[in-house]
Amino acid sequence: MILSEYKSKELIAQYGIAIPEGRVATTAAEAEARCREIKSAKYVVKAQIGAGGRGLAGGIRFAATPSGVREEAGRLLGKALVTNQTGTGGEIVGEVYVEAAVEIERDFYIAIVLDPGSARPTLLASARGGVEFEQMARMDPDVVSSLALDDGADVAAFLDKLGFPNSASAAEAVSAAARAFGANDMILLEINPFSLTKSGTWIAVDAKVALDGNAMFRHPDLEALSIDKTLSTAERVAQENEINLVKLDGNIGVVVNGAGLGLATNDMLVDAGGKPANFMDIRTTATSFHIAKGVELLLEDPAVKLILLNVHGGGMTVCDTVTEGVAFAYSRSQRKLPIVARLAGTNAEWAQRILSDRKLPVEICATMQSAVDRAVAISKGAR
Amino acid sequence: MSILIDDSSRVLVQGMTGRAGTFYTDLAMRYGSHYVAGVRPGKGGTRHLDLPVFDTPQQAIAETGANASLIMVPAHHAADAMVDAIKAGIGVIVCVTERVPQHDMTRVKAALAGSDSVLIGPNSQGILTPGVCKIGVMPTFDARPGPVGIVSRSASLTSEILAQTSAANLGQSTTVGIGGDAIHGLGFVDCLKRFGDDDQTEVVVLIGEIGGREEEDAAAYLSSLDYGKPVVALVVGREAPKEKRMGHAGTLSIFGSETAQRKIELLQNAGVRIAANADDVVPCLRAVLG
Numbered sequence: 140m141i142l143s144e145y146k147s148k149e150l151i152a153q154y155g156i157a158i159p160e161g162r163v164a165t166t167a168a169e170a171e172a173r174c175r176e177i178k179s180a181k182y183v184v185k186a187q188i189g190a191g192g193r194g195l196a197g198g199i200r201f202a203a204t205p206s207g208v209r210e211e212a213g214r215l216l217g218k219a220l221v222t223n224q225t226g227t228g229g230e231i232v233g234e235v236y237v238e239a240a241v242e243i244e245r246d247f248y249i250a251i252v253l254d255p256g257s258a259r260p261t262l263l264a265s266a267r268g269g270v271e272f273e274q275m276a277r278m279d280p281d282v283v284s285s286l287a288l289d290d291g292a293d294v295a296a297f298l299d300k301l302g303f304p305n306s307a308s309a310a311e312a313v314s315a316a317a318r319a320f321g322a323n324d325m326i327l328l329e330i331n332p333f334s335l336t337k338s339g340t341w342i343a344v345d346a347k348v349a350l351d352g353n354a355m356f357r358h359p360d361l362e363a364l365s366i367d368k369t370l371s372t373a374e375r376v377a378q379e380n381e382i383n384l385v386k387l388d389g390n391i392g393v394v395v396n397g398a399g400l401g402l403a404t405n406d407m408l409v410d411a412g413g414k415p416a417n418f419m420d421i422r423t424t425a426t427s428f429h430i431a432k433g434v435e436l437l438l439e440d441p442a443v444k445l446i447l448l449n450v451h452g453g454g455m456t457v458c459d460t461v462t463e464g465v466a467f468a469y470s471r472s473q474r475k476l477p478i479v480a481r482l483a484g485t486n487a488e489w490a491q492r493i494l495s496d497r498k499l500p501v502e503i504c505a506t507m508q509s510a511v512d513r514a515v516a517i518s519k520g521a522r
Numbered sequence: 523m524s525i526l527i528d529d530s531s532r533v534l535v536q537g538m539t540g541r542a543g544t545f546y547t548d549l550a551m552r553y554g555s556h557y558v559a560g561v562r563p564g565k566g567g568t569r570h571l572d573l574p575v576f577d578t579p580q581q582a583i584a585e586t587g588a589n590a591s592l593i594m595v596p597a598h599h600a601a602d603a604m605v606d607a608i609k610a611g612i613g614v615i616v617c618v619t620e621r622v623p624q625h626d627m628t629r630v631k632a633a634l635a636g637s638d639s640v641l642i643g644p645n646s647q648g649i650l651t652p653g654v655c656k657i658g659v660m661p662t663f664d665a666r667p668g669p670v671g672i673v674s675r676s677a678s679l680t681s682e683i684l685a686q687t688s689a690a691n692l693g694q695s696t697t698v699g700i701g702g703d704a705i706h707g708l709g710f711v712d713c714l715k716r717f718g719d720d721d722q723t724e725v726v727v728l729i730g731e732i733g734g735r736e737e738e739d740a741a742a743y744l745s746s747l748d749y750g751k752p753v754v755a756l757v758v759g760r761e762a763p764k765e766k767r768m769g770h771a772g773t774l775s776i777f778g779s780e781t782a783q784r785k786i787e788l789l790q791n792a793g794v795r796i797a798a799n800a801d802d803v804v805p806c807l808r809a810v811l812g
Contacts, residue, residue: 253624255734255777258631258705324625326704354623356598397678398702402731402758403800406782409761410799418762423620453681454546454647454659484681485661507682508801 140350143187145236146364147348151328154319156312157342161238163187170212170237171205179239184211187234191347192222194270198232201240208237241342246332247303248272249313251288251320260288260320262313266302268332288317305339312341323361324354373436381425382433389414390444391518392437392476394430394465396421396456404449407507413515416443423455430464431471438472445477447514449507452485462490466497475500477517481510524651524696525671525716525723526614526640527590531655534559534579534588534612536603537595539570546594546618546659547571553662555655558586561606579610592648592657593617600644601626608633608641616657617643617701627705634707641707647677647699658699660684668693669722670807673713674729675700675736679758683727683803690804692811695722700736704777710740718749725752725811727803728794732759732782741788752810755789756797757782 142150148158162173174182182205186198193199198220200211212235219229248268254261265283267275276282286297295310303309312333320328327349334344355362377384383398387405391413395401398420405415417437421430437443448465452458462482469475478501482490494501504510533550537543538560548571551557559582560570566577576582579591591607593600593615600619607615608630622644634641642649648658652665660677664685670692674680677699684697698713700706710728717723730737737757744753759782790796795810797803 252777253628253705255705257635258624258627260628321625324623326624351624353597353621354625357623395678397676399674399676399680399729399731399758400678400682400800402676402762403679403682403756405762406758406760407799407801415761451678451682451685452661453678454549454661455677483685485663506801508799 140352140355141189142348142350142364143189143234144185144345144347145187147346148343150323150348151316151319151343151346155315156319156330157340158346159238159241159342159344161236163234163236164212165216165234167209167213167216170235171209174205174208174237177237177239181240182208183238183240184208184215185236185238186215186220186232187236188220188225188230188232190222190224190230191273192224193220196220196222198222212237241334241344242337243332243344244335244337246334246344248283248331249316249333250327250329250331251316251325252327254287257287260317262286262288262294262297264298264301264303268334272331304335305341309341324351324357325349326351373440377433377436380429380432381422382429383420383422384433384436385418387415387417389416390442391514392416392440392443392446393419394421394434394437394446394448394461395419396450396461397453400449400451404447404507404511407511408447408515411511411515413511413518416440421456421461425456427460427463427467430461431467434465434468435472438468438474438476443476445479445514445517447510448478448480448482449510450481450490451483452487452490454485457485458482458490459486459493462493466493466499469497469499478502479504479510479514479517481505481507523720523722524654525713525720526642526649526696526698527651527655527657529556529654531590531614531657532556532558532586532588533590533592533655533657534561534582534586536561536579536591536593536607538562538573539565539575540594543594544571547592550592550656553656554653555657558582558588579607579612583610583612588612590614590657591616593619595619597621597623601630604630604641604644605633608637608639611637612639614649614657615639615641615707616646616648617641618646618648618659619643620645622703624703624705631705642698643701643703643706645703645706646701647680649696649698650694651696652694660697660699664688666693667695669695669724671695671717671720671723671726672697672729673700673710673717673726674698675702675731676729676758677702679729679756679800682800683729683756686801686804687727687807690808692804692807695720704734710736711743714740714743714749714753718751723751725754725807727807728753728755728789730755730757730785732762735777737785738788741785741792741794744789744792744794753794754797754803754806754810755786755794756800756803757785757789758800
């Protein structure tokens with residue numbers, strides 16, 4: 140669960156990390172009015188989207204006056220911003236954050252993550268932060284150095300060696316960041332740029348916080364903050380129904396249990412020349428009613444031409460739970476799209492009987508490959 | 523023979539008295555595995571599924587000689603249960619619990635360091651040695667004893683590949699689900715080492731996916747020595763939607779290269795036979811077994 144920039148910054152500011160003074164706004168007029176509360180010679184207007192790469196995509200704009208702020212906010216709000224991390228449709232900008240522009244000497248990068256091997260909080264740092272950092276780090280991962288944040292770790296010496304000026308003060312910011320990281324069950328706290336101002340102090344010019352969704356039972360206050368705006372409505376409804384759904388551009392609706400089998404199915408569909416309309420992973424906690432909702436979301440999508448049902452009944456999700464859900468969704472929908480089904484594992488035969496007894500327009504295939512081939516053919520107009 | 527578990531495994535279940543604990547313990551016992559005790563703080567001295575229930579793993583070990591544990595407690599107690607099992611000195615610990623907070627794993631990993639325990643999971647379907655012992659929640663109907671060792675990050679694909687190999691008259695030595703969480707215990711490399719030392723295992727199937735660095739580490743390990751047994755890998759997620767979440771270049775060095783294609787290249791360069799898709803694993807096995 141990723142927090143937007145301003146929520147990330149407000150959260151880390153509570154632990155003593157300096158941030159530029161800023162206000163959030165949802166209309167251009169509001170942006171102008173609120174920026175008058177900030178004393179500054181110059182302002183920055185920043186699109187609040189979940190995806191990164193917005194700096195290079197024009198999502199960060201400068202203005203010298205409040206009326207300039209209004210103009211720039213108007214150019215961003217309500218429009219789709221396409222970055223190298225969004226899809227081709229981009230992400231609609233619903234909020235802008237207006238900030239005092241800070242006089243920057245130089246940009247750096249810091250982040251805290253849990254090392255997957257040791258599960259210890261680990262500092263990642265680079266003396267080459269800023270908007271082009273992403274591309275740089277992709278080409279050369281050695282741009283970033285890491286340090287386990289154990290008791291007694293000498294953060295100042297580590298940063299000094301990397302070329303951070305005024306490293307004692309930078310280390311204080313890191314220690315504040317580490318407290319914020321631990322206290323809020325963050326899985327990523329990234330400050331980029333982490334900037335040295337002309338007056339020699341450190342400030343978080345941008346920040347991105349990702350929270351552990353599995354720990355939100357400890358943070359009911361944060362859960363409300365972290366509604367993921369990068370999800371579409373269908374994806375959010377699916378989440379609420381114990382289904383992980385990602386919408387894609389194709390026309391083959393895919394119903395699969397398990398993330399691994401879901402990924403395997405989509406790989407095979409694309410290899411066979413087909414276009415999946417979605418990725419689906421039915422969680423082991425989903426009931427037939429949840430699954431029915433997931434299938435309805437596909438039936439409601441006009442782009443979807445058929446349903447490919449690929450289920451391997453396992454120890455936790457058995458086949459008939461899934462086909463009961465499919466049958467239930469079809470009983471409530473006017474759109475009786477053809478179904479190509481491959482059912483294997485626990486209760487496969489019983490599950491198949493549910494589909495035929497309810498007279499669903501289903502074709503049964505024995506293997507994944509034959510089901511995939513048949514689904515691709517139908518998606519291209521075969522009967 | 524098998525890896526991690528065999529006919530000397532004596533299993534206790536932490537969280538046996540819950541709904542899921544009861545259901546899966548019963549299934550595993552019917553399969554013929556040797557389950558000896560349950561652990562549920564506050565219910566020590568009672569019996570459940572005709573097994574004694576204890577307050578702590580220590581008591582259960584002292585009374586029953588348990589040497590393996592299946593953890594099926596709710597997510598917010600899972601880390602404590604894992605730490606209890608490690609401190610009690612249990613050799614093989616399987617944690618099935620899903621959605622364990624990542625920060626809770628810090629103290630689990632600290633307890634694990636310097637201990638003799640092996641942790642599988644969390645969010646693992648468990649370990650299965652067909653016909654001998656099941657510690658987990660996987661289906662067993664299609665399992666057959668045989669020469670194929672399976673190590674996997676995906677429960678659904680393990681069930682799929684297990685069924686396909688059995689249908690092709692290729693049974694399994696042991697299947698290990700290392701769990702789907704970013705932070706977990708035993709990894710691919712540990713399992714490869716164990717399968718390498720196991721007489722029954724003639725070939726290893728490695729089932730990977732996008733994200734993490736398990737496949738990268740496995741490729742580095744296999745490149746570093748003459749493994750002596752063929753390895754077939756299925757890595758899924760080549761066509762997965764671009765990760766919107768954690769695709770941060772700054773964290774690549776620690777979280778791995780992420781793409782399935784890159785993992786496939788690395789494994790291929792390490793001499794691993796790559797299955798084109800889930801239906802290609804059995805043909806690959808036939809090819810490498812000759």
